[in-house]
Amino acid sequence: LENLEKVAPVYITHFGDTPDKQLSNIANLLNKKAEKEKWDKDYAASSKEAKATLKDAGVANEKAAVIQFYGKEIYVHDAKVFDGLYSGAGFTPTDAAKANKETKAISSEAIPEYAAGADRLFILMPADGNTDSVDEMLKGVWKDIPAVKKNQVYKVDNTKWSDYSAAAQLYQMEDAVKQITGK
Structure with missing residues (x-):
């Protein structure tokens, strides 16, 4: 860290801060509150539009689950991700x-319980x-998950969905709408 500070100012985000908190901290640091x-x-406008687009497509009040393939493991994350x-x-x-508040590896056999009740399943x-x-x-082992039975499984970009940032959250929202509605 000291070597980096010799080159330029260094700011370290706090582990566990939400993307919104990270963005607020950086905006405050750079005096960019208006941009934030x-x-x-x-x-908020994009969220309102996304929800309206999904509602127009008959998608409302649905449950979703997200799982991530990374390396040789399957992971689940805190929903805030x-x-x-x-x-x-x-x-x-x-x-x-x-209920899950951490990032953890999970067996493929445990996914049906994790995704129980999911109308939609997003797979990184x-x-x-x-x-x-x-x-x-x-x-095979996942065939009885409601989302799988209804063919409502979406294979999504691992890198863009798992980047814990404000930009990634916007991407998740827009990509989910696109995956489901084609819009």
């Missing part, structure tokens, strides 16, 4: 997703693009 307020207004999907687009986390795909193991699980 504009971001908030624009995000996917706030763009939940608060932004208006989905409700499944009970297990709501492996970075290598290999969908074989995902497709195999969707046809």
